Amino acid sequence: MTYNEWKELSNKMHYGLALAEQRMLEQKAQRNEKMVLSTPDGKIKIVSARTLLRKAKERKQEK
Template sequence: MSDDERKELSRKLHYGLALAERRMLEEKALRNEDVIQGTPDGEIKAVPARRLLRKIYKETKTSDK
């Protein structure tokens, strides 16, 4: 596998994972569920999926400008 092929595969995998995460958050937000997250300091938190979805959407909008 060439370097270009590896880069293309990596790009596709990252895109697919981001898409799957967004769909999961959308489904959980529709059902008003929480998502369990680990923080950098090792804590485990339950965060509403709607809050995460808003945060991701807001970051996407500001990076598009």
């Protein structure tokens, strides 16, 4: 594979993973479930999926 082909494949994979994560978050929010996250310093946090979804939409609107 050429560099451009690798780059295109990488972009497609990143897009697919982001889409899957978004869909999972939306489904968990509908079921009023929580998400388990880790912070950069390694701490574990449990957060409402609805809260995360709301914050993600706010960030999207800022861009």
